[in-house]
Amino acid sequence: MITRRFFCGCLAGALQFAATAARAQTTECAVFTPDRQKSTAPDDAIARLKAGNERFTAGKSINCDLMAQVKETASSQSPYAAIVGCIDSRVAPELVFDQRIGDVFCARVAGNFVNTDIIGSLEYSVKVVGARAIVVLGHNSCGAIKAAVDNVKLGNITAMLKNFQPALATLTKADGHRDSHNYPLVQKVAEASARLTAESLPRRSPIIKALVDAKQLKIVAAMHDITTGKVSWLS
Structure with missing residues (x-):
């Protein structure tokens, strides 16, 4: 009883x-306020993204009043992280990390590489607005990476694919035939590209380097699995 x-x-x-x-x-x-953003350490910013992805993959995303957040962020924003992601429709960073309006900056381009414009955007994100972390987010089965592996020649895509040459240079004969149907090879290039892009940011931007050296900013590379939704962290 x-x-x-x-x-x-x-x-x-x-x-x-x-x-x-x-x-x-x-x-x-x-929503993130300037005080809340400032009190978020770089490691805490990464931890928030990791926790968000765990909620996402577990089907426990937090539902919020988005219109209330629209109103609260209408006059200012204080995102705690910036994400460089791919344009692929399956890897929207805000959804993958279960984040909301005003939480993260997102720069998206095929293959998640960086150029002068994107680096300038990141400098704005971290120096002017105060984001505490940068994540370079690649993903498996990336069309841009496959095109680079196949050395595709098509319009402006040809010039864009030159951004992946450093990652392609990491390949060896042991990786097998250079073909987009060679999944392990494509995955290796995608991971190398994300890592090399993350590592290049302090070299290509004195502003970003100064923040990293002062331990006010952390830069990491990660990969999103489009079959599971899970993000794995490379650095």
């Missing part, structure tokens, strides 16, 4: 769990 004490204990536990979950939801739905 269920005793009154047992029932009350279970009820109290359930109410406590619900209250904790409600507090967590309230925190995640709160």
